[in-house]
Amino acid sequence: MRTKFIQKFQQKYGPWALVTGASSGIGTEFAKQLAATGLNLVLVARRKDRLEKLKQNLEQNYNVKVRIAPVDLTDPDFISRIRKVTDDIDVGLLVSNAGMMYIGHYLDNSLENEMKMIDLNIKAPSILTHHFGKKMTERGKGGIIYTASMLGFMGTPYATAYAATKAYEVAKAEGLAYELKSKGVDVLALNPGLTETEMTANYDFSAMPMKLMKPEKVARTALHCLGRRTLATPGKMNNMMNFFAKHLMSRQMNTKMFGGFMKKTF
Numbered sequence: 582m583r584t585k586f587i588q589k590f591q592q593k594y595g596p597w598a599l600v601t602g603a604s605s606g607i608g609t610e611f612a613k614q615l616a617a618t619g620l621n622l623v624l625v626a627r628r629k630d631r632l633e634k635l636k637q638n639l640e641q642n643y644n645v646k647v648r649i650a651p652v653d654l655t656d657p658d659f660i661s662r663i664r665k666v667t668d669d670i671d672v673g674l675l676v677s678n679a680g681m682m683y684i685g686h687y688l689d690n691s692l693e694n695e696m697k698m699i700d701l702n703i704k705a706p707s708i709l710t711h712h713f714g715k716k717m718t719e720r721g722k723g724g725i726i727y728t729a730s731m732l733g734f735m736g737t738p739y740a741t742a743y744a745a746t747k748a749y750e751v752a753k754a755e756g757l758a759y760e761l762k763s764k765g766v767d768v769l770a771l772n773p774g775l776t777e778t779e780m781t782a783n784y785d786f787s788a789m790p791m792k793l794m795k796p797e798k799v800a801r802t803a804l805h806c807l808g809r810r811t812l813a814t815p816g817k818m819n820n821m822m823n824f825f826a827k828h829l830m831s832r833q834m835n836t837k838m839f840g841g842f843m844k845k846t847f
């Protein structure tokens with residue numbers, strides 16, 4: 582069963598996958614699990630030392646090639662640095678996972694920081710999608726995963742701008758999945774709930790109804806759902822919350838409830 586899955590996965594999404602935000606959290610897990618399926622990897626993030634360590638680890642433990650691209654995805658010309666590392670290879674899977682979050686009063690965040698978040702969470706995935714998505718449609722196969730968030734399903738006070746960037750990713754994935762299906766390219770928005778990573782380390786989420794999940798399970802859910810669904814939320818509790826939010830509550834009620842939770846986190 583696993584061998585069949587791996588063969589199909591390699592055939593559809595190989596030979597190379599590019600993972601952004603590979604230096605920690607969910608991105609590192611994506612890289613490990615993709616290496617385990619035999620895909621060669623391009624690892625993208627700013628911290629070069631982390632990428633080098635991960636490259637060494639993956640090359641030692643799996644029979645794959647790994648390249649690193651230490652790049653700040655908010656730099657206006659970041660794509661030219663990524664192209665230097667990828668122009669001679671076929672990237673069949675784009676995992677657009679790097680992201681940043683701001684929790685607190687919207688107006689207390691600097692405009693500069695909000696613009697940076699828009700650059701990283703919205704602009705960079707769009708640039709990567711245009712570049713690699715076109716090549717995938719020319720080859721007639723491939724996959725794109727966006728790490729969005731459950732917060733992308735609702736207006737979320739105290740994570741107002743962050744949730745809005747994730748709503749953009751959700752809507753984009755849904756539209757693009759439809760457009761690219763006939764071209765052989767699968768698109769998925771992964772919508773994690775709270776996950777135990779550097780991003781959540783400095784906040785107190787004890788008032789939240791759901792527990793923090795491990796990044797292993799979050800990445801595994803995405804790889805399992807790619808090609809089968811357009812939206813994927815890891816975890817039973819998170820899916821139950823999605824169900825209540827969608828079918829039993831109004832958008833206004835969701836926002837009010839999450840506003841209450843989020844206020845206690847910072």
Ligand SMILES: NC(=O)c1ccc[n+]([C@@H]2O[C@H](COP(=O)([O-])OP(=O)(O)OC[C@H]3O[C@@H](n4cnc5c(N)ncnc54)[C@H](OP(=O)(O)O)[C@@H]3O)[C@@H](O)[C@H]2O)c1
Nearest residue numbers: 602604605606607626627628654679680775776778779780
């Ligand atoms: N943790 C959660 O509860 C949760 C829930 C829902 C969705 N998510 C989403 O999951 C994704 C991964 O986050 P995570 O939880 O794994 O957090 P994380 O451990 O903080 O990882 C964030 C990754 O993004 C990279 N990154 C940040 N700024 C960058 C920049 N300017 N240029 C290039 N890379 C940059 C970081 O690497 P460098 O610092 O080395 O650049 C790091 O590898 C994000 O999109 C996040 O919004 C997380």
